[in-house]
Amino acid sequence: MRRAVLACLVAVAAATLGVSGGGSAQAASHATDDVLHVAPDGRGSACTTTSPCTLDTARDQARALVPGATGDVVVELQGGTYRLTGPFRLGVQDSGRPGHPVVYRAAAGQKPVLTGAMKVTGFTRVDAARNIYRADVPAGTASRELFVNGVRADRDRGPRDPSGFSVTPTGFHTADSSYTTWTDPARVEVVRNSGWKQMRCPLASIKPGASGGSDLTVDPACWNNNHTSVPNPSFPFNGAGLPTLDGITWLENAYQLLGTPGQFYLDQDGGHLYYVPRPGEDLATADVELPVASELVDAAGTPGHLAPLNDTDWRAVYTGSWGYSSGRHLGDLNADVHYTSTDGDSVSYTFDGTGIQMLSETNDDEGSADVYVDGKKVSTVSANGPVRLAQQALVSVTGLTKGTHTLRVVKTGGTYLLVDGFTVIPDAIASVHDITFSGITFTGTTWTAPTAEGYVDNQAGVIWDPTTRTPARIPAAVQVHRGQRVTFTGDTVTHTGTSGIDLADQTQDSTVTGSTITDTSGIGVAVGEVDDYYQTEPALMTSGNTVSGSVVQFPGQEYADAVGIWVGYSRGTTLSHNDVGYTPYSGISIGWGWGWASDCTLQAKQGLPNPCLHGTTYAGDEHVVGNHVHSVMGALYDGGPVYTLGGEALPSEFTGNVLSECIDGCNMIYHDEGSSLWNTHDNVVRFANGSLWLNLWTPSIHDDSIHDNWSDTPSYNNNGTNISLQPATVVTDGNWPAAAQAIVATAGPGTLPGAAADDDDLRVAYHGSWSSSGSRGLGDLDNGVHYTQQNGASATITFTGTGIGFLTETNSDEGDIGITLDGASKGTISADTPQRQTQQSLYSVSGLTDGPHTLTVTKLSGTYLLVDGFTLS
Incomplete structure (x- = not known):
C-alpha cells in the first residue's frame, strides 16, 4: 500500500538526516559531512559533542565551512528547550550549496524545542470565589497567548452573541450599565465573526450612556477600517469589502470576565498574569508557557517584499503634456493613471536599488516606448495589444549595480502611453538557499499588533495593514523570505500565536x-504573496x-x-x-x-x-x-x-x-x-x-x-x-x-501519529445512513462525532496493533451497540445513561497479536449511535 511505502520513505529520509536511527548508520551516511554540535546551554566555540556551542555560534562557523565542504554542513541540536527572545536569523551568507545544504537537525533520538515563550511560575490564588490564580511577570510583558501543560488557554471572554447591543456611530450601546465598572477598557477587544471574516477592534472607552446603560466606544481608526470605511479596492486585491463589524460575537480581555476554567488575563502594565485552572491542573507543578517572541526563524534573501508604488509617487517626474485620470475603474493601481498622447513625452523615476519595473496598460490604441537607464537606451517596449489589460509590467530592468539610478521612458509610437506604477528592486536578487531543518520543534510565539490596531480582515488570513490599507498577512513563527531549496522535513510547529510556516516573497523550489x-493562531502553512x-x-x-x-x-x-x-x-x-x-x-x-x-x-x-x-x-x-x-x-x-x-x-x-x-x-x-x-x-x-x-x-x-x-x-x-x-x-x-x-x-x-484515531480518520468506514457533527463544544475528541439513527448502521476500523478502545457518547437517547472483532461477535454494550457523558470507552481489548485487526460497532437500538473515535495500542 502507498501508506506503507510512504512511511518507509519518510523513515529513510529521517534517518539520513539524523532524526532517528543508530549512530553507526548515521556516521556512514555522513562520512564526509562537517558536523557542529549545539545545546540549549552551549557556550564557547568548540561546537563538539562534549563541548557544544550556541545556535548562533554554530551558524557563524557553518558559514565559514561551506566553501570548503565536501558534503553537507550539519548543525546538530541536542535535545532540550532553546528559549529565544528574537528570531534565529539566516541570510544569503548562511546558504549551502545545491545538493549539499546546511542542515539544522535534531541529534539522534532527541527532541530540540525552539520556543519564544517564557516559563511562568509562582502562582497564588487571589480570588477563591472565581478560582483565579495570579503570577508575576515583568511589567510591560505583552502577549496574547498562554499554554498550560501543552494546552492552549483562551484570553478571557464574555458570552457568545450577547444580547441587548445596538450599533452607534462610534461603537455599541447596551442598557446594561455594569460594563462601566470594567477596569482598563482600552485593553478590551470586541470580536465579530461574520461570513468569511473575523474582525477585531480594541475599545477606546466604556462610559455611561446619555440615557443610562453603557456606551462602548471602539478605537476610532479600527472602527473606520472595520465598520465605517472597510477597505474595498476590488480586483485583484479583494472581491468585496463586506461584511463589516456590525455586531458583537463576544467581548474579550477584561479582568471582570475571568472565571471560566482554561482562560487567562494578562495585566500588561501591572505585570500580573491571571489564570483559572482547568480541573486537574496543579499550578504548582504545571508547565505554564507565556509566548513573548513573534518569530523563531527568519531565513531571508534579498530583496525583501516587493510591492508596486502608484504613478503619483513623488519620485515620478512627467515631462511634456501628460494628463492624469482617476476613478477610471478599469483595473488601474489605485484606480488612476498618468497618460500622454504626444511622442517624445517622457517619465523619469530616480531610485536607489538594483532594478525597477514600470506598470502600464496594454491596449490596441497604445504603442511603443524607448527605455533608458542612467541616460543609456536599454530597450524598446510595446504596449500594443488586442484587449485592454491593466497593471502590465511593460518595463522590467534588473541586475543593476546597487546605487542611485534613473529610469526614463519616452513615448515613441501609438496613440497613448500610460503609467500606472513602479516597483523598485532595492537589492540584488539573491536567495537564501540550500538550508534544511529536520526533526526540530518550533513553538511559543505571539503577535501583539492586533492589541493596539485591531484585526482588519480581508480573507483567509490575508488582512489589511491598518495604516496603509495595503495587503498584509499574519506573520509566521518560521519565515522564509526569497528562499530557494529551503526544506522542512519531520519538523513540528505548534502552539503559536502566529501562523506556522511561511514561504514568502517569491520563495522557490522549497518544501515542507x-x-x-x-x-496555530493563524495559517498553518502559507506559500506566496497577493x-x-x-x-x-x-x-x-x-x-x-x-x-x-x-x-x-x-x-x-x-x-x-x-x-x-x-x-x-x-x-x-x-x-x-x-x-x-x-x-x-x-x-x-x-x-x-x-x-x-x-x-x-x-x-x-x-x-x-x-x-x-x-x-x-x-x-x-x-x-x-x-x-x-x-x-x-x-x-x-x-x-x-x-x-x-x-x-x-x-x-x-x-x-x-x-x-x-x-x-x-x-x-x-x-x-x-x-x-x-x-x-x-x-x-x-x-x-x-x-x-x-x-x-x-x-x-x-x-x-x-x-x-x-x-x-x-x-x-x-x-x-x-x-x-x-x-x-x-x-x-x-x-x-x-x-x-x-x-x-x-x-x-x-498515511497513518497519523498518536494513540487515538478520531471519528473522521480515513481508517474508519461507515456503512448505512451516517452524518457528522463538528464544533459541538461538548468535550468530544477533536470536538466532533459521526452519528446515525439507523438500526443496523455500522462503523468499521481496520488497524494494526495489539489493542483498541471504542470512544462514544452516552446519553438517555442512546442504546445498545453490537461489537465485532476480526469477524467474531464480542457481545453488546449499552450507551444508555441518564446524563450525557462524552469520550466514554465502552469497549476495549488488549493483548492482541501484533498485526492487522478489524473492529466493527453496529447500532442495535436507541435513537442515536455516536462514534467519537478509537484509542489504539
Whole structure:
C-alpha cells in the first residue's frame, strides 16, 4: 500500500538526516559531512559533542565551512528547550550549496524545542470565589497567548452573541450599565465573526450612556477600517469589502470576565498574569508557557517584499503634456493613471536599488516606448495589444549595480502611453538557499499588533495593514523570505500565536515534508504573496514549492478566518498527500485575485458594477493531489475543504483528494470567482451535511473540466462559462465503489501519529445512513462525532496493533451497540445513561497479536449511535 511505502520513505529520509536511527548508520551516511554540535546551554566555540556551542555560534562557523565542504554542513541540536527572545536569523551568507545544504537537525533520538515563550511560575490564588490564580511577570510583558501543560488557554471572554447591543456611530450601546465598572477598557477587544471574516477592534472607552446603560466606544481608526470605511479596492486585491463589524460575537480581555476554567488575563502594565485552572491542573507543578517572541526563524534573501508604488509617487517626474485620470475603474493601481498622447513625452523615476519595473496598460490604441537607464537606451517596449489589460509590467530592468539610478521612458509610437506604477528592486536578487531543518520543534510565539490596531480582515488570513490599507498577512513563527531549496522535513510547529510556516516573497523550489503544523493562531502553512500578480520575471515569481506528507490541523485558533494551507499567486506549487483538518474556515485556499484574470465579457455576465477590472497573473501549473481535508468551516461561512480563487495562466490539477465533514457553510469542491483551467477529477466527497459537492456560482469561473468524481450528495451548482462537467457518481449508505475506496486508501500522509484515531480518520468506514457533527463544544475528541439513527448502521476500523478502545457518547437517547472483532461477535454494550457523558470507552481489548485487526460497532437500538473515535495500542 502507498501508506506503507510512504512511511518507509519518510523513515529513510529521517534517518539520513539524523532524526532517528543508530549512530553507526548515521556516521556512514555522513562520512564526509562537517558536523557542529549545539545545546540549549552551549557556550564557547568548540561546537563538539562534549563541548557544544550556541545556535548562533554554530551558524557563524557553518558559514565559514561551506566553501570548503565536501558534503553537507550539519548543525546538530541536542535535545532540550532553546528559549529565544528574537528570531534565529539566516541570510544569503548562511546558504549551502545545491545538493549539499546546511542542515539544522535534531541529534539522534532527541527532541530540540525552539520556543519564544517564557516559563511562568509562582502562582497564588487571589480570588477563591472565581478560582483565579495570579503570577508575576515583568511589567510591560505583552502577549496574547498562554499554554498550560501543552494546552492552549483562551484570553478571557464574555458570552457568545450577547444580547441587548445596538450599533452607534462610534461603537455599541447596551442598557446594561455594569460594563462601566470594567477596569482598563482600552485593553478590551470586541470580536465579530461574520461570513468569511473575523474582525477585531480594541475599545477606546466604556462610559455611561446619555440615557443610562453603557456606551462602548471602539478605537476610532479600527472602527473606520472595520465598520465605517472597510477597505474595498476590488480586483485583484479583494472581491468585496463586506461584511463589516456590525455586531458583537463576544467581548474579550477584561479582568471582570475571568472565571471560566482554561482562560487567562494578562495585566500588561501591572505585570500580573491571571489564570483559572482547568480541573486537574496543579499550578504548582504545571508547565505554564507565556509566548513573548513573534518569530523563531527568519531565513531571508534579498530583496525583501516587493510591492508596486502608484504613478503619483513623488519620485515620478512627467515631462511634456501628460494628463492624469482617476476613478477610471478599469483595473488601474489605485484606480488612476498618468497618460500622454504626444511622442517624445517622457517619465523619469530616480531610485536607489538594483532594478525597477514600470506598470502600464496594454491596449490596441497604445504603442511603443524607448527605455533608458542612467541616460543609456536599454530597450524598446510595446504596449500594443488586442484587449485592454491593466497593471502590465511593460518595463522590467534588473541586475543593476546597487546605487542611485534613473529610469526614463519616452513615448515613441501609438496613440497613448500610460503609467500606472513602479516597483523598485532595492537589492540584488539573491536567495537564501540550500538550508534544511529536520526533526526540530518550533513553538511559543505571539503577535501583539492586533492589541493596539485591531484585526482588519480581508480573507483567509490575508488582512489589511491598518495604516496603509495595503495587503498584509499574519506573520509566521518560521519565515522564509526569497528562499530557494529551503526544506522542512519531520519538523513540528505548534502552539503559536502566529501562523506556522511561511514561504514568502517569491520563495522557490522549497518544501515542507513529513511535518506537523498544529494549533496555530493563524495559517498553518502559507506559500506566496497577493501583490505580485503582474510579475513577468521568473526570478521574481513564487514557484516550484511543495507541501507534502504533512499534518496541518487546528489552524486559526485565534484568527478564525485563517486556513490550513494558503497559497497566493504561485506557479508549480504542489500540495500532496497532506492531512488538513479541524479548521474554522476553509482547509486549503489556493489562488487570489477573484475575477481579475477573467475577461470583460465574463465580468459583465457576473453583473459587476465596474466596466472591467481585467489584468493577468502568472499563477498556474498547480497540483492539489491526494489530500485528506476534513472537519472544516467550524466557525465561519462561505468556504470549503479546498477553495480555489482567481484565474490560472497554465492548466492546474485537482485530483485524488478526500473532502469530508463539512461543519457549516460549505461548498465541498469550491472553485470560486475567476477560477479557471482546473482539471478536477477522481475526488471523493463525503459527509457534506447538506452542502453542495460542487459550486461554480458565477460566469467568471471558466474553462474548467470536472469529471470522474464520487459524492454522497447529488447537489451541485454550475453557473460557470465553458465548463466541461460530468456530475459526480452518487454513492449511498457508504457503498463506495472500488475506485473510490482506492482514493480513500491513498489520501493523506498515511497513518497519523498518536494513540487515538478520531471519528473522521480515513481508517474508519461507515456503512448505512451516517452524518457528522463538528464544533459541538461538548468535550468530544477533536470536538466532533459521526452519528446515525439507523438500526443496523455500522462503523468499521481496520488497524494494526495489539489493542483498541471504542470512544462514544452516552446519553438517555442512546442504546445498545453490537461489537465485532476480526469477524467474531464480542457481545453488546449499552450507551444508555441518564446524563450525557462524552469520550466514554465502552469497549476495549488488549493483548492482541501484533498485526492487522478489524473492529466493527453496529447500532442495535436507541435513537442515536455516536462514534467519537478509537484509542489504539
